[in-house]
Amino acid sequence: MGFFERLKQSLVKTRNQLAEKIEGIIKLSAKIDEDTLEELEEVLISADIGVSASEKLLSNLKEKVKTEKIRLPEELKEALKEEIIKVFPAEKLEIVPPTIILVVGVNGVGKTTTIGKLAYKFKVQGKKVILAASDTFRAAAAEQLSIWGQRAGVDVVKHQEGSDPAAVLFDAIQAGKARRADIIICDTAGRLHTKKNLMEELKKLYRVSEKEYPEARIVSLLVLDATTGQNAIAQAKIFKEAVNLSGIVLTKLDGTAKGGVAVAIASELNLPVLFAGVGEGIDDLEEFDPKAFADAIL
């Protein structure tokens, strides 16, 4: 099953309800007027796209309605989809070994699970992967990662709970060099972006990667829970400053949340969404496809 079907399938529960709503709106107002746009705004905001990003989308849409003489509701829907798709930078994650992937995010977004899935994905592609259990804070985080490591069939470097996260990464890098790993994926402790000292700790992990493995490419991925609201924008901003984010992994898209805040983030920070988490299975991680995303929302 391809991404399109899969994401669509997992979003179907939400989608029906939402799409009906939009279709209802569009059909009701055969003529496109201010009310139509206002109701579309409601749909966008309800999808967590946020006020300012929604306004931006709609003002672009209005332009389009004028210049392209859109009259039909169906065309309006397509045009709005196009606007959403356009927001996402068209970047893909390309792995050039050796690569260090730092996986960061606030607490409980699914970092460790995402790493398990990523490891499996790369392993299937024939890459050699090592996981670094740098979440030394949360109780049993390293155990959780080890279980995912076993499932994916990759090695995990871990220390005791409470040890220095940078030291774990250091060891993982040494192991990666010795075992000629293509990819080192570093799990980090969930941290709220407002905790300055914890963000400093994260910067240190980035610096260690640069210093200890200068020839490696560093990819920083922000894991974002699709249920998150507007706070995600602040998260993305601050994590971006700290570890130079390459992109976002949007998780828990199999619920009813639409993850619309990714649109706001893409539009404000020009950050691409690289992967989408659509379930609890090890292969429930797909490359993000903006078109499928927009289709699934509208």
Add this chain to the structure above:
Amino acid sequence: MAFEALTQKLEVVFKRLRGKGKLSEADVKQAMREIRLALLEADVNYKVVKDFVQKVTERAVGQEVMESLTPAQQVIKIVHDELIQLMGPKDTKLNFSQSKVSVFMMVGLQGSGKTTTCGKLGLYLSKVGKRPLLVAADIYRPAAIKQLQVVGEKVGLPVFTAGEQDPVAISKAALEHAHRHGNDVVIIDTAGRLHIDDELMEELERIKEAVTPNEILLVVDSMTGQDAVNVAETFHSRLHLTGLILTKLDGDARGGAALSIKAVTGCPIKFIGVGEKLTDLEPFYPDRMASRILGMGDVLSLIEKATSAIDQEKARQLEEKIRKEEFTLEDFLEQIKQVRKMGSLDQIMSMIPGFSPQKLQGVEFNEKELVHIEAIINSMTKEERRNPSIINGSRRRRIAMGSGTSVQDVNRLLKQFEQTRKLMKQLSDLEKGRKKGRFRLPFF
């Protein structure tokens, strides 16, 4: 998306209103646009916002602008009151079983913080004389049982585990275990699940049936967006929740989800999680949450935090000083020392009205700055500390030299101090006003 404090935005809206005695419909409408935006940015559900704005508009139109309140404050007062009403009343009492072992069941989505909250709640209960037993019923997430065990060890509470068998059987066995071992509360840590996962929701129903919980608490991440309502509604309709616990409030999320869920399900918010330490669980106060949602700081929590970190005698003295408006730089210094005990600075600053974290962006509040402030105050004479108004240019230069800082640094500190003093005065005025039975300032 820099968010200015709502108060300021409304000040602008109402600037042209000076001199008017009543709020017209147009004025209120304009203000409501800002309020709507503030609520939506705080992730309050779209529909809830709509209803709310309508209600407030009705109340606000035609209101007399009270003396000594600007129209902006007047509107905010109404909004604030309505928000409190929506979120209140304060109801943080937990239901215990009179004769048998009380059963608390924690439910929620993945990653909302159930396991940590179990530990926090257990610790909280043990402090009030209960003997809780934590129950590991999350058999799905890798290492979840281990996590609860570690948490249990940290808070010094027993943890009941029975491997990865059926959670219903685990819960039943745990209850028996509690009976035998003299535990009077069991806290069941269930697996995180999506509300649309029928099979797993059914599992919760079966646990409920098997152990008849006294409390079924939905653990909600305060950063949740518009979907919070769907989630809570489903959990509520299937399990009949008794309350909510809001987690991760130590970040800068404004927690509008709390309001939405309360509005939709009617379940009271009982506790909030405010930090990573296992002691970081507090009872919920609707008025404080209302301030937070509107981006207006949280002075009460700040004071409470201060009093818990500062010893009581000192706190009493400080209070006395604030009341008499005798707050001096010496107290400021003392306070800074105490503040450092309380936790990270930006966290504390974010509780002060007008010091929204967004506004503080770019302003580095690091520990070094505090060292400078301490040095500056230490370089002042006692007289200067008591009466900063005598600090003239030459004194400033001397202080700067003495503390190894610049005159600008000294100026900044004095300004900061003046602001703090004003804030304190406002607070004590508020206190006096309350005693005389006058209206309250809206944003505290």
